[in-house]
Amino acid sequence: MIIGVPIEIKNNENRVALTPGGALELIKRGHTVYVQDNAGFNSGFPNELYESVGAKILPTIEAVYDIAEMIMKVKEPIESEYKLIKEDQLLFTYFHFASYEPLTKAMIENRSVCLAYETVEKADRSLPLLIPMSEVAGRMATQQGAKYLEKPIKGKGVLLGGVPGVSPGRVLVLGGGVVGTQAAKMAAGLGAQVTIMDINLDRLRYLNDVMPANVVTRYSSEVNIRELIPIMDLIIGAVLIPGAKAPNLITRDMLKDMQKGTVLVDVAVDQGGCIETCKPTTHENPTFIIDDIVHYCVANMPGAVPYTSTVALTNATLPYAIELANKGWKKACNENRELELGLNVIKGDVVYKAVAEAFDLPYVDVKKHLN
Structure with missing residues:
Protein backbone atom coordinates (compact mmCIF):
# COMPACT_ATOMS: atom_id res chain seq x y z
CA MET A 1 0.00 0.00 0.00
CA ILE A 2 1.06 3.60 -0.55
CA ILE A 3 0.90 5.57 2.70
CA GLY A 4 1.05 9.36 2.78
CA VAL A 5 1.97 11.50 5.79
CA PRO A 6 1.15 15.18 5.22
CA ILE A 7 2.26 18.05 7.39
CA GLU A 8 -0.34 19.12 9.96
CA ILE A 9 -1.61 22.58 9.06
CA LYS A 10 -4.04 23.20 11.91
CA ASN A 11 -2.96 26.18 14.02
CA ASN A 12 0.09 25.29 16.14
CA GLU A 13 -0.28 21.56 15.50
CA ASN A 14 3.29 20.35 15.75
CA ARG A 15 2.71 16.60 15.85
CA VAL A 16 3.20 14.22 12.94
CA ALA A 17 1.26 10.99 12.39
CA LEU A 18 4.23 8.65 12.02
CA THR A 19 7.74 8.52 13.45
CA PRO A 20 10.67 7.34 11.29
CA GLY A 21 10.60 4.11 13.29
CA GLY A 22 6.95 3.63 12.42
CA ALA A 23 7.69 4.31 8.77
CA LEU A 24 10.40 1.66 8.84
CA GLU A 25 7.98 -0.98 10.14
CA LEU A 26 5.63 -0.31 7.23
CA ILE A 27 8.44 -0.24 4.67
CA LYS A 28 9.84 -3.55 5.97
CA ARG A 29 6.49 -5.10 5.12
CA GLY A 30 6.67 -3.99 1.51
CA HIS A 31 4.70 -0.75 1.72
CA THR A 32 5.74 2.66 0.40
CA VAL A 33 5.73 5.67 2.71
CA TYR A 34 5.67 9.24 1.41
CA VAL A 35 6.25 12.03 3.91
CA GLN A 36 5.70 15.70 3.14
CA ASP A 37 8.79 17.88 3.37
CA ASN A 38 9.47 18.77 7.04
CA ALA A 39 6.27 17.09 8.29
CA GLY A 40 8.18 15.69 11.27
CA PHE A 41 10.50 18.62 11.88
CA ASN A 42 8.57 20.22 14.77
CA SER A 43 8.32 16.84 16.49
CA GLY A 44 12.08 16.40 16.35
CA PHE A 45 12.17 14.16 13.26
CA PRO A 46 13.88 15.86 10.28
CA ASN A 47 13.59 14.61 6.70
CA GLU A 48 16.93 12.81 6.95
CA LEU A 49 15.60 10.39 9.55
CA TYR A 50 12.72 9.37 7.31
CA GLU A 51 14.98 9.03 4.28
CA SER A 52 17.40 6.89 6.28
CA VAL A 53 14.70 4.23 6.76
CA GLY A 54 13.54 4.32 3.14
CA ALA A 55 10.67 6.79 3.22
CA LYS A 56 10.35 9.24 0.34
CA ILE A 57 10.01 12.98 0.80
CA LEU A 58 7.49 14.92 -1.28
CA PRO A 59 7.59 18.73 -1.55
CA THR A 60 3.90 19.61 -1.17
CA ILE A 61 0.74 18.50 0.61
CA GLU A 62 -0.96 18.19 -2.77
CA ALA A 63 1.63 15.65 -3.90
CA VAL A 64 1.10 13.53 -0.77
CA TYR A 65 -2.69 13.43 -1.13
CA ASP A 66 -2.42 12.76 -4.83
CA ILE A 67 -0.27 9.64 -4.54
CA ALA A 68 -1.41 8.00 -1.30
CA GLU A 69 -3.95 5.23 -0.88
CA MET A 70 -3.98 5.73 2.90
CA ILE A 71 -3.43 9.12 4.52
CA MET A 72 -2.18 9.04 8.10
CA LYS A 73 -2.75 12.25 10.01
CA VAL A 74 -3.05 13.49 13.58
CA LYS A 75 -5.87 16.04 13.43
CA GLU A 76 -8.93 16.17 11.22
CA PRO A 77 -8.54 17.68 7.74
CA ILE A 78 -9.23 21.40 7.65
CA GLU A 79 -11.09 23.23 4.90
CA SER A 80 -8.11 23.73 2.61
CA GLU A 81 -7.54 19.95 2.60
CA TYR A 82 -11.10 18.94 1.72
CA LYS A 83 -10.55 19.34 -2.01
CA LEU A 84 -7.36 17.25 -1.91
CA ILE A 85 -9.08 14.11 -0.62
CA LYS A 86 -10.02 11.59 -3.29
CA GLU A 87 -12.91 9.18 -3.59
CA ASP A 88 -12.09 5.80 -1.99
CA GLN A 89 -9.01 7.25 -0.26
CA LEU A 90 -8.59 5.94 3.30
CA LEU A 91 -8.03 8.59 5.97
CA PHE A 92 -6.76 7.32 9.32
CA THR A 93 -6.76 10.16 11.86
CA TYR A 94 -8.66 11.88 14.67
CA PHE A 95 -11.90 13.27 13.24
CA HIS A 96 -14.26 14.12 16.15
CA PHE A 97 -17.04 14.42 13.58
CA ALA A 98 -19.86 15.00 16.07
CA SER A 99 -18.45 18.39 17.04
CA TYR A 100 -18.24 19.89 13.51
CA GLU A 101 -20.90 19.45 10.86
CA PRO A 102 -19.01 21.07 7.91
CA LEU A 103 -16.23 18.45 8.23
CA THR A 104 -18.76 15.63 8.33
CA LYS A 105 -20.56 16.88 5.22
CA ALA A 106 -17.28 17.45 3.36
CA MET A 107 -16.18 13.87 3.99
CA ILE A 108 -19.59 12.61 2.87
CA GLU A 109 -19.30 14.62 -0.35
CA ASN A 110 -15.78 13.50 -1.27
CA ARG A 111 -16.77 9.83 -0.77
CA SER A 112 -13.59 8.96 1.11
CA VAL A 113 -13.24 6.24 3.76
CA CYS A 114 -12.86 7.84 7.19
CA LEU A 115 -11.48 5.67 9.99
CA ALA A 116 -11.38 7.69 13.21
CA TYR A 117 -8.74 7.05 15.85
CA GLU A 118 -11.13 8.12 18.60
CA THR A 119 -13.76 5.42 17.93
CA VAL A 120 -11.48 2.40 17.49
CA GLU A 121 -12.66 0.40 20.48
CA LYS A 122 -11.58 -2.77 22.26
CA ALA A 123 -13.94 -5.40 23.65
CA ASP A 124 -13.55 -3.92 27.15
CA ARG A 125 -14.82 -0.55 25.79
CA SER A 126 -11.39 1.07 26.06
CA LEU A 127 -10.25 3.40 23.26
CA PRO A 128 -6.65 2.42 22.49
CA LEU A 129 -5.90 5.25 20.05
CA LEU A 130 -7.42 7.93 22.25
CA ILE A 131 -5.71 6.79 25.45
CA PRO A 132 -2.16 8.07 24.74
CA MET A 133 -3.34 11.56 23.78
CA SER A 134 -5.80 11.55 26.67
CA GLU A 135 -2.90 10.80 28.99
CA VAL A 136 -0.96 13.74 27.58
CA ALA A 137 -3.98 16.08 27.60
CA GLY A 138 -4.97 15.13 31.14
CA ARG A 139 -1.52 15.88 32.49
CA MET A 140 -1.31 19.09 30.48
CA ALA A 141 -4.73 20.24 31.74
CA THR A 142 -3.39 20.54 35.26
CA GLN A 143 -0.12 22.06 34.06
CA GLN A 144 -1.92 24.72 32.02
CA GLY A 145 -4.52 25.32 34.70
CA ALA A 146 -1.81 25.94 37.27
CA LYS A 147 -0.18 28.47 34.96
CA TYR A 148 -3.36 30.38 34.18
CA LEU A 149 -4.20 30.69 37.86
CA GLU A 150 -1.36 33.22 38.02
CA LYS A 151 -2.54 36.82 38.53
CA PRO A 152 -0.69 38.41 35.56
CA ILE A 153 -2.86 36.30 33.26
CA LYS A 154 -6.07 37.14 35.15
CA GLY A 155 -6.21 34.06 37.38
CA LYS A 156 -6.94 34.05 41.12
CA GLY A 157 -3.30 34.21 42.07
CA VAL A 158 -3.34 30.80 43.71
CA LEU A 159 -0.40 28.38 43.86
CA LEU A 160 -1.95 24.93 43.57
CA GLY A 161 0.46 23.33 46.02
CA GLY A 162 0.27 26.13 48.56
CA VAL A 163 3.17 26.64 50.98
CA PRO A 164 3.59 25.95 54.72
CA GLY A 165 0.98 28.00 56.51
CA VAL A 166 -1.13 28.56 53.38
CA SER A 167 -3.78 26.13 52.18
CA PRO A 168 -3.22 24.47 48.81
CA GLY A 169 -5.44 25.20 45.84
CA ARG A 170 -8.62 23.27 45.14
CA VAL A 171 -9.15 21.36 41.90
CA LEU A 172 -12.37 19.81 40.62
CA VAL A 173 -12.05 17.17 37.87
CA LEU A 174 -15.23 16.25 36.00
CA GLY A 175 -14.85 12.72 34.68
CA GLY A 176 -12.89 9.79 36.04
CA GLY A 177 -11.66 8.31 32.78
CA VAL A 178 -8.13 8.49 31.39
CA VAL A 179 -8.05 12.29 31.09
CA GLY A 180 -9.56 12.87 34.49
CA THR A 181 -7.35 10.31 36.20
CA GLN A 182 -4.19 11.84 34.75
CA ALA A 183 -5.33 15.37 35.57
CA ALA A 184 -6.10 14.38 39.16
CA LYS A 185 -2.79 12.56 39.49
CA MET A 186 -0.86 15.65 38.37
CA ALA A 187 -2.86 17.99 40.60
CA ALA A 188 -2.36 15.68 43.56
CA GLY A 189 1.36 15.54 42.81
CA LEU A 190 1.50 19.34 43.01
CA GLY A 191 -0.10 19.13 46.45
CA ALA A 192 -3.57 20.46 45.58
CA GLN A 193 -6.79 19.32 47.22
CA VAL A 194 -8.52 17.40 44.46
CA THR A 195 -12.09 16.23 43.97
CA ILE A 196 -12.81 13.89 41.05
CA MET A 197 -16.39 13.27 39.94
CA ASP A 198 -17.96 10.53 37.85
CA ILE A 199 -21.29 8.73 37.48
CA ASN A 200 -19.68 5.28 37.48
CA LEU A 201 -19.53 4.06 41.06
CA ASP A 202 -17.17 1.21 40.22
CA ARG A 203 -14.76 3.73 38.72
CA LEU A 204 -15.06 5.95 41.80
CA ARG A 205 -14.29 2.97 44.04
CA TYR A 206 -11.20 2.20 41.98
CA LEU A 207 -10.01 5.82 42.08
CA ASN A 208 -10.66 5.99 45.79
CA ASP A 209 -8.36 2.99 46.25
CA VAL A 210 -5.48 4.10 44.02
CA MET A 211 -5.35 7.88 44.48
CA PRO A 212 -3.37 9.57 47.26
CA ALA A 213 -5.07 10.97 50.35
CA ASN A 214 -5.41 14.49 48.90
CA VAL A 215 -7.83 13.18 46.23
CA VAL A 216 -11.46 12.55 47.17
CA THR A 217 -14.26 11.19 44.98
CA ARG A 218 -17.83 12.48 44.59
CA TYR A 219 -20.75 11.25 42.53
CA LYS A 245 -20.90 15.36 21.61
CA ALA A 246 -19.96 15.83 25.26
CA PRO A 247 -22.74 16.89 27.68
CA ASN A 248 -22.64 20.37 29.26
CA LEU A 249 -21.92 19.81 32.95
CA ILE A 250 -20.88 23.42 33.62
CA THR A 251 -23.60 25.73 32.31
CA ARG A 252 -23.49 29.45 31.59
CA ASP A 253 -25.43 30.37 34.71
CA MET A 254 -22.93 28.53 36.95
CA LEU A 255 -20.20 31.09 36.22
CA LYS A 256 -21.84 33.57 38.60
CA ASP A 257 -21.28 31.13 41.47
CA MET A 258 -17.52 30.90 40.87
CA GLN A 259 -14.90 33.16 42.40
CA LYS A 260 -13.30 35.77 40.14
CA GLY A 261 -10.19 34.32 38.46
CA THR A 262 -11.31 30.70 38.65
CA VAL A 263 -9.81 28.76 35.73
CA LEU A 264 -11.81 26.37 33.54
CA VAL A 265 -9.94 23.88 31.34
CA ASP A 266 -12.17 21.94 28.93
CA VAL A 267 -10.29 18.94 27.55
CA ALA A 268 -13.51 17.76 25.87
CA VAL A 269 -13.65 20.85 23.63
CA ASP A 270 -12.85 18.86 20.46
CA GLN A 271 -16.00 16.82 21.15
CA GLY A 272 -18.11 19.94 21.66
CA GLY A 273 -17.01 20.63 25.22
CA CYS A 274 -18.56 19.82 28.61
CA ILE A 275 -18.44 23.49 29.68
CA GLU A 276 -21.18 25.45 27.93
CA THR A 277 -19.18 28.66 27.60
CA CYS A 278 -16.12 26.98 26.10
CA LYS A 279 -15.29 27.35 22.43
CA PRO A 280 -12.17 25.98 20.72
CA THR A 281 -9.04 28.10 21.12
CA THR A 282 -5.47 27.68 19.88
CA HIS A 283 -2.03 27.57 21.45
CA GLU A 284 -1.51 31.02 19.92
CA ASN A 285 -4.55 32.47 21.73
CA PRO A 286 -5.38 29.84 24.35
CA THR A 287 -7.69 31.69 26.76
CA PHE A 288 -10.63 34.03 26.96
CA ILE A 289 -12.55 35.49 29.89
CA ILE A 290 -16.29 35.47 30.53
CA ASP A 291 -17.67 37.00 33.74
CA ASP A 292 -14.12 37.15 35.17
CA ILE A 293 -13.71 33.38 34.72
CA VAL A 294 -10.65 32.27 32.71
CA HIS A 295 -11.43 29.69 30.00
CA TYR A 296 -8.65 27.52 28.50
CA CYS A 297 -10.10 25.50 25.61
CA VAL A 298 -7.25 24.50 23.29
CA ALA A 299 -8.54 21.72 21.04
CA ASN A 300 -5.15 20.13 20.37
CA MET A 301 -3.38 20.38 23.71
CA PRO A 302 -0.89 17.55 23.01
CA GLY A 303 0.37 19.54 20.01
CA ALA A 304 2.34 21.69 22.44
CA VAL A 305 4.52 18.73 23.40
CA PRO A 306 4.92 17.16 19.95
CA TYR A 307 7.87 14.85 20.57
CA THR A 308 6.21 13.06 23.48
CA SER A 309 2.84 13.06 21.74
CA THR A 310 4.08 11.82 18.36
CA VAL A 311 5.99 8.91 19.86
CA ALA A 312 3.06 7.97 22.11
CA LEU A 313 0.59 8.18 19.22
CA THR A 314 2.70 6.09 16.83
CA ASN A 315 3.16 3.44 19.52
CA ALA A 316 -0.63 3.07 19.58
CA THR A 317 -1.60 3.51 15.92
CA LEU A 318 1.17 1.52 14.24
CA PRO A 319 -0.23 -2.02 14.77
CA TYR A 320 -3.54 -0.91 13.27
CA ALA A 321 -1.83 0.93 10.40
CA ILE A 322 0.16 -2.21 9.57
CA GLU A 323 -3.02 -4.28 9.56
CA LEU A 324 -4.79 -1.78 7.27
CA ALA A 325 -1.81 -1.64 4.92
CA ASN A 326 -1.33 -5.41 4.81
CA LYS A 327 -4.97 -6.34 4.26
CA GLY A 328 -6.66 -3.23 2.89
CA TRP A 329 -9.28 -1.42 4.94
CA LYS A 330 -12.21 -3.65 4.03
CA LYS A 331 -10.59 -6.99 4.92
CA ALA A 332 -8.89 -5.51 8.00
CA CYS A 333 -12.18 -4.14 9.33
CA ASN A 334 -14.02 -7.38 8.54
CA GLU A 335 -11.48 -9.33 10.57
CA ASN A 336 -10.91 -6.84 13.39
CA ARG A 337 -13.94 -5.53 15.25
CA GLU A 338 -11.81 -2.82 16.86
CA LEU A 339 -11.02 -1.31 13.47
CA GLU A 340 -14.58 -1.77 12.26
CA LEU A 341 -15.78 0.48 15.08
CA GLY A 342 -13.37 3.14 13.85
CA LEU A 343 -15.25 3.51 10.57
CA ASN A 344 -17.35 6.69 10.66
CA VAL A 345 -17.98 7.68 7.03
CA ILE A 346 -17.65 5.39 4.01
CA LYS A 347 -18.14 6.57 0.42
CA GLY A 348 -20.86 9.06 1.26
CA ASP A 349 -22.55 7.06 4.04
CA VAL A 350 -22.42 7.84 7.76
CA VAL A 351 -21.84 4.47 9.41
CA TYR A 352 -21.32 5.60 13.02
CA LYS A 353 -24.63 6.13 14.77
CA ALA A 354 -23.57 8.91 17.15
CA VAL A 355 -22.32 11.02 14.23
CA ALA A 356 -25.55 10.53 12.28
CA GLU A 357 -27.60 11.47 15.35
CA ALA A 358 -25.50 14.58 16.04
CA PHE A 359 -26.60 16.17 12.74
CA ASP A 360 -29.83 14.28 12.00
CA LEU A 361 -28.20 12.52 9.04
CA PRO A 362 -29.17 9.13 7.61
CA TYR A 363 -27.38 6.25 9.34
CA VAL A 364 -26.19 3.30 7.25
CA ASP A 365 -25.11 0.00 8.79
CA VAL A 366 -21.38 -0.47 8.26
CA LYS A 367 -21.99 -4.03 7.10
CA LYS A 368 -23.32 -2.62 3.80
CA HIS A 369 -19.73 -1.72 2.91
CA LEU A 370 -17.99 -4.72 4.49
CA ASN A 371 -20.03 -7.60 3.04
Missing part, protein backbone atom coordinates in the same frame (compact mmCIF):
# COMPACT_ATOMS: atom_id res chain seq x y z
CA SER A 220 -21.33 13.55 39.57
CA SER A 221 -24.69 15.30 39.66
CA GLU A 222 -25.81 18.87 39.04
CA VAL A 223 -26.51 19.37 42.73
CA ASN A 224 -23.02 18.21 43.73
CA ILE A 225 -21.33 20.23 41.00
CA ARG A 226 -23.17 23.40 42.06
CA GLU A 227 -22.20 22.75 45.69
CA LEU A 228 -18.49 22.52 44.87
CA ILE A 229 -17.81 25.13 42.19
CA PRO A 230 -17.92 28.19 44.52
CA ILE A 231 -14.85 26.95 46.42
CA MET A 232 -12.79 25.67 43.48
CA ASP A 233 -9.74 27.36 41.97
CA LEU A 234 -9.36 25.12 38.92
CA ILE A 235 -12.11 23.09 37.20
CA ILE A 236 -11.10 20.54 34.55
CA GLY A 237 -13.69 19.12 32.15
CA ALA A 238 -12.69 15.57 31.22
CA VAL A 239 -15.92 13.97 30.03
CA LEU A 240 -16.03 11.72 26.96
CA ILE A 241 -18.88 9.92 25.22
CA PRO A 242 -17.14 8.01 22.39
CA GLY A 243 -17.90 9.53 19.01
CA ALA A 244 -20.65 11.78 20.38
